[in-house]
Amino acid sequence: MTMNEDEPTTRMNMIQAINSALDICMARDPDVLVMGEDVGYFGGVFRATAGLQAKYGKTRVFDTPITETGIIGVAIGMGAYGLRPVPEIQFADYIYPALDQLVSEAARLRYRSAGEFISPMTVRSPFGGGIFGGQTHSQSPEGIFTHVSGIKTVIPATPYDAKGLLIAAIEDNDPVLFFEPKRIYNGPFNGYWDRPSENWSKHPAGEVPTGYYKVPLGKAAVVREGEALTILCYGTMVHVCTAVVAEQGVDAEIIDLRTLVPLDIEAIEESVKKTGRCMIVHEATRTSGFGAELSALVQERCFYHLEAPIERVTGYDTPYPHSLEWAYFPGPVRIGQALKKIMKDA
């Protein structure tokens, strides 16, 4: 981290932290530009871009037509010109029309032009469920993009990380998908949908420097040190896992991956070799999810240290349901059962 200890800090939720990152990047670099559906005058449906148009003007922060293909294609052209665009896709569920521009264009431009043209854009997009969003406002499509060579995938789990990772992503010269877990925009959701929810005001990572700092891409965070097992997770699941581990009194080591590509394999290996057990938790559907890649990597690298089969806890292979979303969501019960199973013979 490149943060100065003397820097002033303030309480922020994740939206405010993201807004602060955008504000700082726009102030520092006149080539940073923000665009997307409803991001301009209104400031975004989640308010992440609030106030930016008033501050930086309509040619640097503006609304777009409702065509994700166009938004990403235009951002690639802007990047080729020399700008550093930060397009917003309003919900990750809407990103599919832009798939060709992301996969065949943004991710491949540096390679196919031998570095003549690059695509230094950061695509921000709220993802994940737990907000009664139904199947078109709840999906976690990160596994589709981690499969694509040439694109980075970043997922913050706290306001502090959201700001530092977003600044690092914007300054990165490769295309970055920045998926924001919208269920924890306002607080570190512990998975208990039927209990009062907390906000970020009491969480240590809700204390955020007001100035410039970066959290490097490709570095995981050890959220909780422990000896009994390793839990690999990211986004909302970091907080659900933390709550379950506290409840069960298990001495788990919880790793927040923060970046899926490039992955912090060293942190994973070191932890699993120490604990001998590995549980992987994500909200996305199970089959061919990023958990499958994590499971394969741990098996390949830590097999002789494993004392139990790797456990995967995920969403189900169904569309994200509306009324039954808490039955789909990998909440404390599902995680708790998996935890008991993997610790059975310990």
Place this chain on the structure above:
Amino acid sequence: MVASELPRADAPPRNLPGLTLHVPEPKFRPGDAVDFVGIEVPPAGAARRPDTAAPAKDFPELAYTLVRVLDEEGRAVGAWDPKLSPDTLRRMLRNMALLRAFDERMFRAQRQGKTSFYMKATGEEAVAIAAAQALADDDMCFPSYRQQGLLIARGYPLVEMMNQIYSNRGDKLQGKQLPIMYSARDHGFFSISGNLTTQYPQAVGWAMASAAKGDTRIAAAWCGEGSTAEGDFHSACTFAAVYRAPVIFNVVNNQWAISSFSGFAGAEATTFAARAIGYGIAGLRVDGNDALAVYAATLWAAERARTNQGPTLIEHFTYRAEGHSTSDDPTQYRSAGEPNAWPLGDPIARLKQHLITLGEWDEARHAAQDRELAEYVRAEQKEAEKNGILGHGLHQPLDSLFDGVFEEMPWHLREQQQQMIAEEEASGRPWARK
């Protein structure tokens, strides 16, 4: 019987014959005699030329006619005559002839097994050459795969193009791209994608960036008529119209998308220039085999773009005289008589006739120029082949396979790179090195 199968009391009587599905079919197939009388060719000079400041809605008819300058006798007539100097006309003719000579040579190189793939622009030379000469050299081009004429008109070295086609040691793209998918940033030529029309919204983004920065440069994009069906085309038109982006959209209507005739992109119902009307974009339909019409239309569109009048969509009505690529055999799906029967003639022959009519050129000079250009291309080819022809593992260091996926190579690529090097060493192949 379930409830939904019961006839509704208020349902209208169903006494109509069954529906029929219309599947377009081109007029001529292999073996058919060709007669293009159905194609309307308005006289040269008939189309009016609106002021470049006129709103797009004032001239919808220009999206349905053909802007033509060169008449049947080779004279330049009408309001669209760009009144070019003989020197400029000769340069245009030379560039077009050079493009054709280059295409011939590279097509043959592919047939000789020196590369994997090639695409000619035969019959469409005016589309890229005249446009490049009408644009400023620093305007940014977002081409499709058949606008190599842009590079030729901008003086990009033929050796560099050939190096790319051969994926050889001199290839600036390090053998990473299919032949002819050039990238030439310093010549205002964007990296070509094999995916269709993805460059359209990208061109709009470049143009929007130029406008946002108060720059003076504009962007131009090209796609075929077939790929106007892609969603990217329509996204680009919407974006360009909304922000009045300084961009020129060129639709090269060469009648054929591999084996699918233009009817499968909607040509039976309307023109491609008419796509502009729904977006409120200026639309022009131009005789694409008339280099002066292409030049004049491009200049007009560029002036609109440079004066913040926004985008223009130009349909270049032309004909793909040869196969889609070296992998295509057009005799399998269209009549061999089509190229010669094409009512708008050959673009090089027409410009040559114009210069002869002006008394600025003659057949002997033309033949001499053709010989000179063929010799020039041959010499450039010899030069390029000193850097090698296509061959697996011959020209690029093996470990370069992993360069450029990201700016910095992450651990997983580094691991795979080491695996590949070990695999090559184990293979015992003579070219395994590093």
